[in-house]
Each structure stands twice: as C-alpha cells, then as structure tokens.
Amino acid sequence: MKRRRLIQYASLSGLGLVCSLAPQGLATTLGRSESHSKSTKDLLSSFEFEVPIVDRRGQEVDRQTRQAHFFSTELGETSSLTMVAIPEGRFVMGETSNGQKSAQELPAHWVALKPFFMSRYPITQAQWQAVAQLPQINRPLLAQPAHFVGADRPVESVSWLEAVEFCDRLSHYTSKTYRLPSESEWEYACRAGMSTPFATGLTLTSELANYNTQFAYAAEPAAAYLPETTPVGNFGSNAFGLNDMHGNVWEWCADHWHNDYKGAPTQGQVWIKDGQSALRSLRGGSWADTPSQVRSASRSGYPADGLNRMIGFRVVHV
Structure with a gap:
C-alpha cells in the first residue's frame, strides 16, 4: 500500500478528536497489585x-525510589529492546475530576488487567531500523521514515499499519508475541498507580516531559519550548519504570477509535466492536501539544494509514 503523507505541525485537534482542556482535580483512587509473581521475577533483571x-506549581513535594523488573532482546549488533514488567491491578480509566470534562474520557470506569510487559521507551529509530531489515510479513517498511532524525529519538511518521508490521516482524524474529497496547493497558501503564492528571502529580514541567511548554496546566512556571522530539529517556520514569509516557510522541494503540467509553471493555482487551474502523486510538500527546493533551486520560484518533511527525508507538508483550 502506498504510504499516505499526512505530515503536519499543528495539534491533532484538526481532526476534532483531541480532548478539550481538562480540570485540575484528582481522579478517583485506583487499585493495583504490587508486582508479578516471585517466580516470574526470578527470571528477570x-x-x-x-x-x-x-x-x-510544579514544585517537587515527594521523591520515591522504586524498582522495576525487565527483560531485554538484542536487535542486531547496535540496538536492544527493554521490556518492563507491569503488574496486574485495577484502576479507574478516564477523567473523573469535578471540573470541565471531555466526553471522550467518559464515563470513567474500573478496568482490571493481568500482568504484561511494555517497552520502557517509545520505539526508537535504531530499533525501527533493525526490525525494518527483517523479512517482510505483510507490508514493506522504510528503514528511516522519521522527520526528526536521531538513533535514540522515537521513530515517528509511521502509520498504524506500519507499526503493526513492526510488531509482526519482531514477533517472528523473537518467537514471542508483540503487539500494540490496548488503550486501557496504555493508560494503566501511564498512570502507574497515580490518580492525578499526570503520573508526576498535579501538573508537568519542562524538566519532566517534552511538550508545548508555552502553555500551562496549573501554576507551573513558563519554560522555553523545543518544537521537536527528544531522545528517549531524557526525562524521569513513572512509578512503573516507563519513560516518555507524557509527551514526545503520540503513541498508537491497537483499538479502533470510539468517541467515548460507553460499552468499553473492563478487562484490558483491545476494543474494536462498534468503533470507527478507519481510525485508531492514540495516547500520550506529543512535543507539539499542550499539557492538557498529554494527561494520562487524554486520547485522540487518527487514520490507520496516516503519517504524522507527532506520532510514534511502543509495544507490549503478554
């Protein structure tokens, strides 16, 4: 299939799918278990x-020391993929604070998830290039599709269809099953046990994520805006040990786009039924987006064959 060129600098709100400005309140407390089973941990680093x-105000009020478990897979001679263990648990998905809400994030609902693994970072250009050289499964892949070039920067300007091809080739190469995350898996992993708008607490700052810092979410100070992607891992981890869940690039999810959560699954499944089959869900916001658009609950949609320099992805293994 010919690659579509839908590259743009502006926010994805041009599709009318990006959420409106969100309130600053706390979401409902969520529950989760602490870890995978001991037997699983014994096999991990x-x-x-x-x-x-x-x-x-963006002022640090707490600093927690945490530990995460992972396994790594070598991708050729110059790149590897780190997959972090995400514990089973339950959480409230969607926006639940008392102020202005987006219908796209409602109704808030409990979701229970089994353990899974998620890539620590968005897929990088080095990782993409290594997998793009593997045998084709369903469609060709360009070795270097990104606009903002850099081996450690997230790959972007790749369609949902191409991200699925990446997963298929990676699965065949490793004899493990890799896929895009469901929206509920993604939000659970992003929140990492936090019920606040961000995994960092009540707001973001330029020291915590790559987003459009010309806009404030709460009372945090203004900062210089860098209108491009940054190398993965430049900013700190959330409580699960994942980086860049807020900002840098939007991330493809496996789900078809739904305008709200009416009828949404409650066990972490990929949601396809009654969705818009031409569109796929996106999470996390990007370097170009306001802090409201990079909240844990924020969501958007985009054509499955569309390309955008604000969109990348990460993978899960179950």
Missing part, C-alpha cells in the same frame, strides 16, 4: 530509579 512528584 531489575533496575532502580527515582520518581519525582510535584504540586500544581
């Missing part, structure tokens, strides 16, 4: 990291 939590 681990890393330690710190998680800063900020108030509405």
Whole structure:
C-alpha cells in the first residue's frame, strides 16, 4: 500500500478528536497489585530509579525510589529492546475530576488487567531500523521514515499499519508475541498507580516531559519550548519504570477509535466492536501539544494509514 503523507505541525485537534482542556482535580483512587509473581521475577533483571512528584506549581513535594523488573532482546549488533514488567491491578480509566470534562474520557470506569510487559521507551529509530531489515510479513517498511532524525529519538511518521508490521516482524524474529497496547493497558501503564492528571502529580514541567511548554496546566512556571522530539529517556520514569509516557510522541494503540467509553471493555482487551474502523486510538500527546493533551486520560484518533511527525508507538508483550 502506498504510504499516505499526512505530515503536519499543528495539534491533532484538526481532526476534532483531541480532548478539550481538562480540570485540575484528582481522579478517583485506583487499585493495583504490587508486582508479578516471585517466580516470574526470578527470571528477570531489575533496575532502580527515582520518581519525582510535584504540586500544581510544579514544585517537587515527594521523591520515591522504586524498582522495576525487565527483560531485554538484542536487535542486531547496535540496538536492544527493554521490556518492563507491569503488574496486574485495577484502576479507574478516564477523567473523573469535578471540573470541565471531555466526553471522550467518559464515563470513567474500573478496568482490571493481568500482568504484561511494555517497552520502557517509545520505539526508537535504531530499533525501527533493525526490525525494518527483517523479512517482510505483510507490508514493506522504510528503514528511516522519521522527520526528526536521531538513533535514540522515537521513530515517528509511521502509520498504524506500519507499526503493526513492526510488531509482526519482531514477533517472528523473537518467537514471542508483540503487539500494540490496548488503550486501557496504555493508560494503566501511564498512570502507574497515580490518580492525578499526570503520573508526576498535579501538573508537568519542562524538566519532566517534552511538550508545548508555552502553555500551562496549573501554576507551573513558563519554560522555553523545543518544537521537536527528544531522545528517549531524557526525562524521569513513572512509578512503573516507563519513560516518555507524557509527551514526545503520540503513541498508537491497537483499538479502533470510539468517541467515548460507553460499552468499553473492563478487562484490558483491545476494543474494536462498534468503533470507527478507519481510525485508531492514540495516547500520550506529543512535543507539539499542550499539557492538557498529554494527561494520562487524554486520547485522540487518527487514520490507520496516516503519517504524522507527532506520532510514534511502543509495544507490549503478554
């Protein structure tokens, strides 16, 4: 299939699918288990990291030391893929604060998830290039599709169809099943146990994520705006050990686009039934988006064959 050129700088709100400005209140408390089973952990490596939590002024009010478990897969001689263990648990998906709400994030609902693995970072250009050289499954892949070039930057300007091809080739190469996350898996992993608008607390700052810092969410200070992607891992991890869940690039999910959560699954499944088959869901916001658009609950949609320099992806393994 010929690649579509839908590259643009502006927010994805041109499709009328990006959420409206969100309130600053807290969401309903969510529950989760602490870890995978001990037997699973014994097969994994681990890393330690710190998680800063900020108030509405962007001032740090807490810093937590956490540990995550992972496995890595070599992708050729120059790249590897780190998959972080995400524990089973339950959480409230969607926006639940008392102020202005977007219908796209309602109704808020409980979702229960089983353990899974998610890539620590959005897929990088080095990882993409390594997998693009593997045998084709359903469609060709360009070795270097990104607009903002850099081996450690997230790959972007790839369609949902191409992201699925990446997953298919990776699965065949590793003899493991890789796919795009469901929306509920993505939001659960992004929140990492937090019920606040962001995994960092009540707001974001330029030290915590790559987004359009010309706009404020709460009372955080203004900062210089960098209108491009940044290398993955430049900013701190959330409490699950995942990086760049807020901003940098929007991330493709497996779900067909739905205008709201009426009838949404409650067990973490990929949601296809009664969706808009030409569109796929996006999460996380990008370097070009306001802080409201990079909240944990924020969501958008885009054509499955569309390309945009604000859109990349990460993968899960179940």
